[in-house]
Amino acid sequence: MQLTIGLIGDFNAEITAHQAIPVALELAAKALDIGINPVWLPTADITHRAQLQQFSGLWCVPGSPYQNTDGALLAIRYAREKNIPFLGTCGGFQHAVIEYARNVLGWADADHAETAPDAQRAVISPLECSLVEANASVRFMAVSKLAEAYQNQPSTEGYRCRYGLNPEFQAALTAGPLRATAMDEAGDIRGIELDDHPFFVATLFQPERKALTGVCPPIVKAFITAIRISTMKYRQ
Numbered sequence: 001m002q003l004t005i006g007l008i009g010d011f012n013a014e015i016t017a018h019q020a021i022p023v024a025l026e027l028a029a030k031a032l033d034i035g036i037n038p039v040w041l042p043t044a045d046i047t048h049r050a051q052l053q054q055f056s057g058l059w060c061v062p063g064s065p066y067q068n069t070d071g072a073l074l075a076i077r078y079a080r081e082k083n084i085p086f087l088g089t090c091g092g093f094q095h096a097v098i099e100y101a102r103n104v105l106g107w108a109d110a111d112h113a114e115t116a117p118d119a120q121r122a123v124i125s126p127l128e129c130s131l132v133e134a135n136a137s138v139r140f141m142a143v144s145k146l147a148e149a150y151q152n153q154p155s156t157e158g159y160r161c162r163y164g165l166n167p168e169f170q171a172a173l174t175a176g177p178l179r180a181t182a183m184d185e186a187g188d189i190r191g192i193e194l195d196d197h198p199f200f201v202a203t204l205f206q207p208e209r210k211a212l213t214g215v216c217p218p219i220v221k222a223f224i225t226a227i228r229i230s231t232m233k234y235r236q
Helices: 015-030 067-082 091-103 143-148 167-173 209-212 218-235
Strands: 002-007 035-041 057-060 086-089 111-112 121-140 153-167 178-186 191-194 200-203
Touching: 002 067, 002 218, 015 035, 015 218, 035 111, 057 067, 057 091, 057 121, 057 218, 067 086, 067 091, 086 091, 086 209, 086 218, 091 111, 091 153, 091 167, 091 191, 121 167, 121 191, 143 178, 143 191, 143 200, 143 218, 153 167, 153 191, 153 209, 200 218, 209 218
Parallel strands: 002 035, 002 057, 057 086, 086 200, 111 121
Antiparallel strands: 121 153, 121 178, 178 191, 191 200
């Protein structure tokens, strides 16, 4: 079986996460004995849903602000509404929150403080403590895809991030079906997922970085497993 995965983001060879993602996918492919064909999708090129139909899964990657925010949000919405397995890391986490706020909660003015510093409803705001080239412990909430992937054990993960979920809107955003499923030691949200979706997971940390040390990131392996299951069901 060959799985085609769309990587939503603007490729930059100097970004560590972009170096790590192909390695992470290769490690997951070997672990699961499956073929993976990753395709980079520059956000400027994403203009309509038909462009996304060829992909079995979508990963919104780090590297924001994206060249075309609307293109990234369109792809995330497509994955959410079409039950396509979705993984968002770092900027992907941030934009998954924005997409949900706008199109599920109806907050049309939901925005990102980095690109809209004067936004009245900045659901993504500056972190109290920047996480640029930082490592920190993360724990996972029970009965979640993250907890299952990490076998209910905490993990030390890498970040390159200055923005996260705005505490002012946290309760409303995570009241359901979007749920906080990863927290740091201070209790701040570092991962979310949708309960009513086959696989819709986003992390503020960059799990792909571990692939550069030869470790297959557990959530990437879980993402690929979900794509394989979804593809097999579709073929039946």
